[in-house]
Amino acid sequence: MPVQKLTNKKATARSPQVVTLIVDDSGSMSATTAEGPKNEQATSATKQLVMTMQSWNQGSTGSRYILNIAKFGSSTIPIAEASKPEAVSLNNLVFAADSGGTEMPEALAWASQALQKALSECRKIPGYAEEGSPNPLVLFFSDGENTGGDVGPVAKALKSIPFSGGAVDVVAVGIGMDQKDFPVMEGIASRPDLSVNIDPKDLAEFIADVGATLQKGESPETLIKKYDS
């Protein structure tokens, strides 16, 4: 008996949802907020999110979610690729804010290949119903200025990955980002209304709400509206 009430498409073993998290791990993420350093908030909240998804995966022989997780700074460090939630090592889910700069293009390129790999794995599932699957969700978190090249081509490639059930939803989340740097996030998001600049103290709460959004089958817009001041 599922406990989820899904108003949209339902993530099931035959229609799993691919969720991709890319988290800024540059030095600026060590800045402290009222809720503690941003990187520690991200670590704790992401672990909780993965545990939440592990708990939702019970009672099924398949997996309702397929996860990609990476942190990025001067380079991108994959933590999980096309993994079932229970296969993600919580010990590896550590954002230490020690990854240098903020090379966004490389991170987005990784997201593209990881998402395609995950979709490829889904398509191997017997009876896989792509049309019935929730849109793949990509969440890109950053608190600083892009120190890499133009994100346009890689962001476009990510958003253009074919998905028969709909489209890839890319949500770009600034973490107290300077307004002058924020337009890059609007360019990364699938639509401008899927970009948001949150108060750094709300980071853990935001990631927790990602879990609630997935559980309820709500659209990412609903999530963004809560934080779009």
Place this chain on the structure above:
Amino acid sequence: MGNIGGMGGMFKIGPPEDSECLLDLFAFVLYRVRDDQSPFIVQPGTLLVWKDSGLAPGIEDLKAGLQCKAGPPQTRWPALIVEKDTWRELQGGPFLKAVQASIEAAPYFGVYTGKEICRLLAAVAQTKGSAEPEFKDHNLRVYKERIEGALKTYTQAQHQGAVETFQANQRFPPEAQSQQAVSAPPQSQAPPVQPKPTSPPPAPPILIRPRVERPQLWPTERDQFTRGFISTELISLWHASHVGPSYAEKGENQDATFACTDGSRVFFALADGVSTSYGARFSAVAIVNIFCSTLQELLKSATEPTPSLLKEAANKTRIWLDDTLSFLVTNPNASEWAQVRGASNINDDVALHLCENTQTLANRFWGPVMAATLVGGVVQPSANGRGLEVFALRVGDGLIERIENLDTEGGISSLLAMDSQETEISASLSPGRLGENSLVSPETILPSIGAGELLLVSSDGLTRGHNGSVSQKLREITGSSRIGLHNDDQSAALTILQKAADQADDSFKENQQIHLFNDNLSLIVITSKLGKRRGGGVG
């Protein structure tokens, strides 16, 4: 006595391999032994090899070793450590103190495996031994960064009141302490940890979380019935649960049914484990057994069943779940965890987090563990002798229908209904505060079963994928107005469910958009034998 084992100390404790929890525990353990000038003796390499060997210990193995005062432990400790002279030399020294501190404080830091403790001890050995300065310095940085928070965690655990405290000197005999006080280590073997905090907080007491005993009435394999039949002078009751159609790919059967009799009364229960709840299968089996036995016991001192008696039985069942949760949380290495986890594939540490969260509700997005819905009650002959009266309670979903004439089509009434499209449940029987809230106002009904009538109880599985009543759908599938019941077939309920599952699989093969009975299935059917005597009923 020299050091034992190879050096093997070329590792750095820290992320990504080591969790935040383990690093905090490392800081705490190092704090506990930082002033002990005796040689640590055991080398980091020995501990790392132990961790990765076939002898890798569990927490219980480490505890067992510490209790071996007369001689070295016999199992799962490496030969290099338990060699007779070495073991004697280790007594009262910092190594065994570190082991003691680790296993006693580990639950407060969320560390539950012997392997993690071996790695932590290796880092302590590195710090107190003769490792390269690079590694010692790294470890001391970790210590400095974390000791304040680690002590805070430890102190908070003490204040939570769920612990007993013992002073450190109760864990080590006085003579051992006096030996420590006078034994100065050779300079080359045990350089003191530097820098020492300028104003160290007082050494905290060692905490032991009180062990909670396993509740009585623990389910056994024998309790995991998938079918049953009870016949008294006036009552026939069939019950069964089934994993469901193959296409639904349910990993395990999280539905359970049970019934028992006490003279003229028959007690019955059907539970449907919440699929995303850890331990749902175990819980469903436990709930049906405990609810029935508790209600039976309560009725020994009451003249008649009442709604409040049903609620009391449900509440006592919930309290049993609470006790079970406390037992599990305070015994993270107990073998009973394997029974509770069933087919769940989540990691043990996550399971423990989920269990603790059921008690604390710290993470509002996590549902309670061991959650299941319940429909249960008691059926007995009515006082006027014209039929049966039923006292039933529902927590969460599940349904009760009555077939009012077994020999004709139609005549089906819904006594407790549910929305077959709804997959979210509003209440469940579970441990913790959420379970308590669910029992504030459970639904109760008191239907009767007349001659030629049948009462049907089912979980939500039989409602899925069609819009009619369960009774009507089962009539269609079995081709019988009596849904295939015969008193000479004691497995009739399971037979019905098997037919339903087969029908659902056939429908899915024809059209993959049809998801009939897409869940575990369970069924209880109750009839009166009065009808048989008077020419009706199930024959």
